[in-house]
Amino acid sequence: MIVAAALIVLLPFVGAVAGLLGSRWPRGGSRTEENNARANRRAGWFAVGPAAGALVLTVWLAWQVSGAGGSADVFWAEFLPGSAEGTLTVIDTGAIPISVGLQVDGLSVLTAILVTVVATAVQVYSVGYLRGDSRFPSYSAFISLFTSAMLLVVFAADLLVLYVGWEIMGLCSYLLIGHWWEDRANSRAAVKAFLVTRLGDVAFLFGIFTLGFAAGSFRIDDVIAADISTGTLVLATMLLLGGVAGKSAQVPLHTWLPDAMAGPTPISALIHAATMVAAGIFIVARLFPVFPQPTLDVLGVLAAIGMLGAALAALAQDDLKRVLAYSTISQLAYMAAALSAGSPDAAIFHLISHGAFKALLFLCAGAVIHHVGSNLLSHMGGLRQAMPITFWTMTIGFAALMGLPPTSGFFSKDAVILAIEHSTSPIRLFLYGSALITVGVTGAYAIRAWLRTFFGEEHVHALAEPTPGTAHVFDGREAPRTMVWPLVLLAIPALLLGFIGVADMDWPSAAISLLVALLGAGIVYTTWRGAPHSDPARLLGPFRGPCEQAFYVDRVYAALIARPTLALARGVVRTDTHVVDGAVRGSGRLTLGLSSLARLSQNGNAQLYVTGLLAGVLLIAVGAVMLG
Amino acid sequence: MHVVYPAVVAALLFSIGVYGVLARRNTILVLMSVELMLNAVNLNLVAFDVWLRDQLHGGQVLTLFVIVIAAAEVGIGLAIVLAVYRNRQSIDLDRLRELSEPTELSEPPSPNGAQPVATKVTTGGGPE
Amino acid sequence: MTPALWPPTAQEIVFLLLSVVAVGSALLVVTTRQLVHAALWLVACFGALAGTYLVLTAEFVAWVQVLIYVGAVVVLMLFGIMLTRAPIGRTADLNSGNRVIAAIVAIATAAVLVTVVIDGFRTAYTPLEPGTGSAESLGGSIFRIWVLPFEALSVLLLAALIGAIVISRTDIKGRE
Numbered sequence: 001m002i003v004a005a006a007l008i009v010l011l012p013f014v015g016a017v018a019g020l021l022g023s024r025w026p027r028g029g030s031r032t033e034e035n036n037a038r039a040n041r042r043a044g045w046f047a048v049g050p051a052a053g054a055l056v057l058t059v060w061l062a063w064q065v066s067g068a069g070g071s072a073d074v075f076w077a078e079f080l081p082g083s084a085e086g087t088l089t090v091i092d093t094g095a096i097p098i099s100v101g102l103q104v105d106g107l108s109v110l111t112a113i114l115v116t117v118v119a120t121a122v123q124v125y126s127v128g129y130l131r132g133d134s135r136f137p138s139y140s141a142f143i144s145l146f147t148s149a150m151l152l153v154v155f156a157a158d159l160l161v162l163y164v165g166w167e168i169m170g171l172c173s174y175l176l177i178g179h180w181w182e183d184r185a186n187s188r189a190a191v192k193a194f195l196v197t198r199l200g201d202v203a204f205l206f207g208i209f210t211l212g213f214a215a216g217s218f219r220i221d222d223v224i225a226a227d228i229s230t231g232t233l234v235l236a237t238m239l240l241l242g243g244v245a246g247k248s249a250q251v252p253l254h255t256w257l258p259d260a261m262a263g264p265t266p267i268s269a270l271i272h273a274a275t276m277v278a279a280g281i282f283i284v285a286r287l288f289p290v291f292p293q294p295t296l297d298v299l300g301v302l303a304a305i306g307m308l309g310a311a312l313a314a315l316a317q318d319d320l321k322r323v324l325a326y327s328t329i330s331q332l333a334y335m336a337a338a339l340s341a342g343s344p345d346a347a348i349f350h351l352i353s354h355g356a357f358k359a360l361l362f363l364c365a366g367a368v369i370h371h372v373g374s375n376l377l378s379h380m381g382g383l384r385q386a387m388p389i390t391f392w393t394m395t396i397g398f399a400a401l402m403g404l405p406p407t408s409g410f411f412s413k414d415a416v417i418l419a420i421e422h423s424t425s426p427i428r429l430f431l432y433g434s435a436l437i438t439v440g441v442t443g444a445y446a447i448r449a450w451l452r453t454f455f456g457e458e459h460v461h462a463l464a465e466p467t468p469g470t471a472h473v474f475d476g477r478e479a480p481r482t483m484v485w486p487l488v489l490l491a492i493p494a495l496l497l498g499f500i501g502v503a504d505m506d507w508p509s510a511a512i513s514l515l516v517a518l519l520g521a522g523i524v525y526t527t528w529r530g531a532p533h534s535d536p537a538r539l540l541g542p543f544r545g546p547c548e549q550a551f552y553v554d555r556v557y558a559a560l561i562a563r564p565t566l567a568l569a570r571g572v573v574r575t576d577t578h579v580v581d582g583a584v585r586g587s588g589r590l591t592l593g594l595s596s597l598a599r600l601s602q603n604g605n606a607q608l609y610v611t612g613l614l615a616g617v618l619l620i621a622v623g624a625v626m627l628g
Numbered sequence: 629m630h631v632v633y634p635a636v637v638a639a640l641l642f643s644i645g646v647y648g649v650l651a652r653r654n655t656i657l658v659l660m661s662v663e664l665m666l667n668a669v670n671l672n673l674v675a676f677d678v679w680l681r682d683q684l685h686g687g688q689v690l691t692l693f694v695i696v697i698a699a700a701e702v703g704i705g706l707a708i709v710l711a712v713y714r715n716r717q718s719i720d721l722d723r724l725r726e727l728s729e730p731t732e733l734s735e736p737p738s739p740n741g742a743q744p745v746a747t748k749v750t751t752g753g754g755p756e
Numbered sequence: 757m758t759p760a761l762w763p764p765t766a767q768e769i770v771f772l773l774l775s776v777v778a779v780g781s782a783l784l785v786v787t788t789r790q791l792v793h794a795a796l797w798l799v800a801c802f803g804a805l806a807g808t809y810l811v812l813t814a815e816f817v818a819w820v821q822v823l824i825y826v827g828a829v830v831v832l833m834l835f836g837i838m839l840t841r842a843p844i845g846r847t848a849d850l851n852s853g854n855r856v857i858a859a860i861v862a863i864a865t866a867a868v869l870v871t872v873v874i875d876g877f878r879t880a881y882t883p884l885e886p887g888t889g890s891a892e893s894l895g896g897s898i899f900r901i902w903v904l905p906f907e908a909l910s911v912l913l914l915a916a917l918i919g920a921i922v923i924s925r926t927d928i929k930g931r932e
Binding site for chain 2: 761764765767768771772775778779782783785786791794795798801802805808809811812813814816817820821824825828829832833835836837839840842849850851852853854855857858859861862863865866869870873874877878880881882883884888889893894897898901902905906909912913916917919920921923924926
């Protein structure tokens with residue numbers, strides 16, 4: 001089994017190397033149209049093949065670990081009780097050794113299935129979405145590398161091995177968000193994503209160190225089994241929480257995610273819906289036994305703020321992808337809330353179903369954007385007839401997002417709310433209220449985006465020139481086949497996945513949240529019926545501005561952090577040029593000045609030289625006579 | 629005869645020669661001053677030869693040799709002076725300052741580096 | 757046995773008088789403002805020195821001094837002055853700028869040398885015997901004992917001669 005896990009991790013990695021090095025070989029230099037097409041075709045195979053292979057292997061692995069009769073503590077242990085662990089080598093560092101190893105259990109197999117399914121879908125989808133892009137080979141190779149890194153995180157048996165995957169993901173997200181770097185905004189978004197997640201990663205690394213040194217080992221099982229004092233645990237997990245907030249886009253490090261929508265849409269689906277943001281939730285679930293109550297409470301408060309704020313922000317956005325981005329933040333906050341309520345299995349359940357339907361939504365949005373040539377909702381409308389497959393699959397996605405039965409979102413969201421309801425946390429009521437309101441707001445923004453995209457008057461028009469960051473011009477047809485198949489593939493789990501949790505349903509609670517969601521949706525629908533041409537976001541009234549700007553968090557950060565840092569940097573530069581360089585140049589000038597004094601004697605007059613010579617001889621003679 | 633008389637006279641002559649070498653501008657005058665210094669030495673040689681009653685007459689013979697060398701030196705020196713005069717139309721010592729440090733810092737180390745290019749251009753322009 | 761330094765004997769008086777002439781004309785050589793005068797004062801100086809040699813019983817050296825210095829070297833100097841078209845009359849700028857420093861150094865040299873010489877040879881005395889510096893005795897020692905240096909010197913003289921010709925002639929080019 002470990003060999004299979006290692007293969008799952010290595011296959012996409014090999015695909016990445018092959019895609020980077022082999023796509024243009026042997027005609028590397030010439031970028032003719034024909035060569036580009038050939039390279040793209042080859043890179044497509046290099047990308048899709050390993051992803052599909054990893055998917056097949058993961059399914060086989062799931063079959064291997066499946067079986068009944070495990071301890072029913074968490075639900076994955078019920079279905080997938082098997083586990084295995086293997087260590088390739090132990091690196092002796094002098095202090096605490098690092099064991100390079102993988103582990104397979106229910107949680108990692110489950111998450112790996114999510115990752116490989118979404119990755120395969122995204123790779124297939126990208127072939128159509130980025131047709132004709134001259135940098136497609138590197139793009140697909142980076143996706144493969146990214147997938148490999150995420151799988152390494154999922155299967156890692158050692159915290160430092162996990163951290164390697166964690167950092168490679170950060171790098172790949174930077175590379176992929178900045179894929180269309182010709183536009184300055186895109187490269188800025190990439191840098192922002194990199195820096196913000198890096199901020200969290202520093203804390204994460206120190207959290208790993210604290211845990212590892214307290215437990216005397218970096219192996220995850222050892223860390224969980226170790227007997228560590230509560231104070232150390234709180235410190236370590238608070239630090240870990242920094243990394244979690246960075247990667248999973250939780251308040252206060254969430255600002256990179258909406259900006260990261262500058263990347264190609266399949267990237268948004270992969271990174272920002274299903275995998276990278278899932279890493280944060282995954283790591284908390286993986287290390288859940290070591291999280292003490294204070295840390296969970298902090299996580300709960302952040303989640304409660306994040307879910308409602310992000311949902312309100314999503315309601316006011318005009319960019320379809322940003323709507324989905326804020327919705328991702330909000331849904332991730334649900335998972336964090338479930339974790340804080342002490343129920344990692346609700347969190348993972350929602351993670352899986354959200355991964356499926358959010359990836360579906362992003363890919364559908366990509367199809368729509370591909371079709372319309374613009375990201376803005378105000379440029380869309382009436383696409384129901386033109387894109388029937390996209391319409392139906394996206395409807396499933398939105399229904400899952402709202403939590404309508406029988407989609408997967410209904411069951412998983414109910415599990416989360418149920419977990420919050422039954423938790424013993426001191427912030428239970430606060431969390432519960434926030435979650436319920438958010439359900440309503442989610443219904444509102446989902447129905448708004450749905451209506452604005454597919455209904456109403458068609459005002460799509462062909463754009464003269466596609467700007468980087470939006471793909472392609474309007475061609476009036478359904479998306480290419482490579483883009484439609486992944487939609488259908490993902491729509492099936494988004495629709496049906498929830499039934500694995502049907503046994504644990506609590507129907508009264510589910511009815512309440514369904515009612516709230518329908519209430520939110522209904523209000524928006526009536527508003528829209530009243531005036532189909534205007535944006536239902538006007539419901540927010542005076543709050544619309546702050547919501548659209550996501551409550552000015554970016555501006556606050558710019559004022560509090562970015563500008564002082566820039567001022568400091570400018571000060572450093574000024575000090576460098578004037579003080580440090582000045583000292584260097586000044587010493588040079590001083591030396592020249594002093595030497596010019598000495599050079600006065602070097603004036604070429606031989607008589608002066610002889611004078612000095614004789615004077616010296618005289619002095620020596622006098623000295624010799626006097627002293628001798 | 630007290631030896632101190634010729635010795636003091638020689639010392640004075642030598643110092644006068646030193647002054648001439650250091651203070652005179654004209655190269656021929658400097659050569660004359662050198663001759664004065666040589667003669668001071670000659671006087672010493674003769675005086676000490678007499679005082680020591682040298683059977684080999686080393687002092688006086690050396691005086692003769694010095695006189696001969698001085699003659700050779702004057703010959704060569706004047707030839708050099710003439711050559712300098714032919715090249716520079718001047719034999720003033722304090723104007724012969726080719727060995728001095730360049731005074732301008734911005735001046736390139738070899739100012740005649742640009743010179744060959746210019747001459748090449750002019751010679752190239754000549755034959756047309 | 758050694759007579760006192762003062763009063764001087766008759767020989768010493770003659771010597772001192774000649775010395776005064778030599779030193780005085782030497783001073784004029786290095787201070788005069790006319791080039792040709794400097795050469796002529798040099799003649800006076802060398803002549804006086806030849807006289808002192810005579811007093812010191814070195815008669816052969818004295819005649820050689822007169823022959824070579826007064827006869828040859830000074831004439832060469834005059835030719836040099838002529839060939840470099842030096843102004844014949846009074847010229848203002850025969851002295852260079854560092855005259856003061858030169859004077860200080862020269863006076864210091866004189867002070868040191870005179871002090872040391874007087875200190876070292878205050879009591880040295882020798883009676884003068886005529887004939888010891890005659891051409892016969894000097895020639896004997898040159899051609900018996902000093903013959904090898906003499907021959908080397910003649911080669912040197914030849915080399916100097918050829919060198920002077922090569923340097924001063926313009927139609928002999930160096931190797932390109």
